[in-house]
Amino acid sequence: MNNFLIILVTLVIALALTIITFVFGEYSPDWLYLVVIYWILAVPNSIGLTTSWFIGLLTDVAFGTILGSNALTFVLIAFIITKTYKFVRYLTVYQQSIIIFLLLFLKQTILMWIDGMIRMEEIVLSAYYWSVLISSLVWPLVYFVLRYIRRKYDVV
């Protein structure tokens, strides 16, 4: 119960941060992705695939993107992390940043592909890929803050 509550609170804060940092435009990091990736890495059974699918659906609503696109990438990333957490967990934080960069790059490419397929809008590359770089730079911060929370409240 305690675990559930702590994780829920961090997710709500991540969602609030997402909405607040809309101000920074394409430079705003993907807080929700970072938080979900952290929890799956640290406590593999904490966030299942179905939960991450729902978080993705919420992200879609917050961003106003087509329903299901972020859900798809969330499930994909959650699946990759649950399969590889044993390896990723023992990398240093900065090496993990590179993994995050690759994962989010993949995710943005899929999102852009979906956008390109179904919408008749101009696609601006910078709108997609700046956030990947910024997110991977922000990862150490997210990692240390969440690790502190996890140790303090003993989430296992």
Next chain:
Amino acid sequence: METVFKKSFKEFYSFIILVLLSILTIAADYKYNQLDYVRSLLNDTVIYPIDYLSTMPKKILEASVEETQIKEEMENKIKLLENENLKLKIQLQEFQALKDENLRLRKMSEASSKISDKQTLAKVINNKAHPSKKIVSIDKGKKDGVFIGQNVLGLKGLIGQVIETSYLSSKVLLISDLNSNIPSQITRTGEKVIVKGKEKSNELDIPFAPMDMDLKLGDVITTSGMADRFKPNIPIGKISAIDNDKEKKFAKITVVPNENIGNSSELILIWDYKPNTKNE
């Protein structure tokens, strides 16, 4: 060992099922617009409260400043005057366009003769509701009868249109967004052009204007009402720069909008124009 395999397979199958479900969701949302209800529900129950709370500190600060300065009586009086001012300004917008039309000795079209009598003021909750697009969220939703495609004005001119509604709030796409194309006209000559958003928020573009088009600096641009998206004769802005580079096919024309788009805290919704959004 067997149990590990079983668990792994179970995970794999749920992964495949969820991926298929996502694709199904995308198809349902895109092709059939069946999921507006889900979107609206999630928006009202989760996103709206968080959005509201996250902008709370700023609002409390603003409110406390206001309280110390103005007494209640004054506020009431100001509200009355503001309402009156609003109506007059909206009428003025349309008179400006009518004046230009009269100069050309044209008969007014039927659509432009009516002046909106019902307006609703909407407060902006978040004036950056999307990381890359220019979308603002407002505090009026289906509860107040807001509909998709509804025209949104400021005091001096067009601001945008409603693109998404939920029960409590809705989202407005600003005309300065890269993807909004507004059918408009130059009031002096009556020529039809398309005004497009730019990366910069305080400038608009006319991308496909022929070289020999009759344009002058300061020409007033209003909506034309073509394509049935915007009400005719809402002012948009003035031409601020004309670049006739002979090497290119089209002249490069910059328009400065009347309204400070994206920074206003209050927007006006008009009700007497129902745009045609069926063919989308």
